[in-house]
């Protein structure tokens with residue numbers, strides 16, 4: 001089920017310069033949320049199109065979850081305006097939309113790879129793997145890559161779940177100074193995982209997908225293409241198929257989560 005709802009902002013906190021956690025009250029959206037799905041937010045009448053954001057985690061309530069939380073980075077006029085919202089204000093949200101991550105039966109050993117703000121849907125995935133799929137936290141490893149320490153997000157959250165976590169930065173300001181795919185490759189070489197999940201910049205996704213493809217490892221990626229409608233109408237978020245060159249899938253309705261072997265990255 002997809003809802004259009006005037007949600008109430010519970011909080012909108014700047015956790016690092018230019019990076020915010022925004023909680024929205026909506027029991028209905030929380031009930032339909034799944035890791036990898038996203039919402040389309042109408043930020044302001046002055047910001048023409050809704051903007052897509054992954055569901056980052058659920059907001060705990062006394063009973064069922066109270067709402068959903070987003071993790072976003074200010075990059076332009078929409079996110080800048082969004083950062084000005086405060087508790088108690090109303091935001092028009094459509095969702096949840098899109099397909100969630102799939103976890104095949106029998107998966108025990110999982111590698112999660114995040115690039116920058118791409119960590120947003122992956123923390124929810126990590127919680128899901130442990131709480132709903134009963135995967136031992138020690139069977140999961142997370143790799144968080146970012147340009148610098150400011151953008152290396154959620155490492156403590158993964159560690160609090162008991163997941164061994166490696167941080168890499170481009171400038172060496174935190175963790176290892178290398179690309180996040182480097183320790184990922186070492187982990188794959190050390191022991192074949194059952195599944196790899198990734199979200200981040202296109203070059204990183206391509207590298208992860210190629211590693212998995214070459215070794216026949218199940219791999220899903222969440223792609224953050226430019227997207228206007230989020231509902232399969234504008235067809236602006238086309239992604240070329242890997243298995244059928246010259247034909248396209250759409251990130252909003254067929255994704256944003258895809259089997260990496262299905263799309264050309």
Ligand SMILES: Cc1cc2nc3c(=O)[nH]c(=O)nc-3n(C[C@H](O)[C@H](O)[C@H](O)COP(=O)(O)OP(=O)(O)OC[C@H]3O[C@@H](n4cnc5c(N)ncnc54)[C@H](O)[C@@H]3O)c2cc1C
Nearest residue numbers: 051052053054071072073075076077078079120224225256
């Ligand atoms: C399915 C999906 C889930 C997403 N989840 C998140 C999330 O959880 N957190 C988050 O911070 N962002 C997420 N994004 C990206 C987010 O939607 C954009 O950053 C936002 O729409 C930018 O709006 P703006 O008006 O601030 O900037 P705009 O003026 O629209 O863009 C500013 C700059 O950012 C670039 N940009 C815009 N959208 C994207 C994009 N999708 N990917 C790469 N570059 C982009 C533009 O090309 C431009 O250079 C997601 C996108 C998709 C499609």
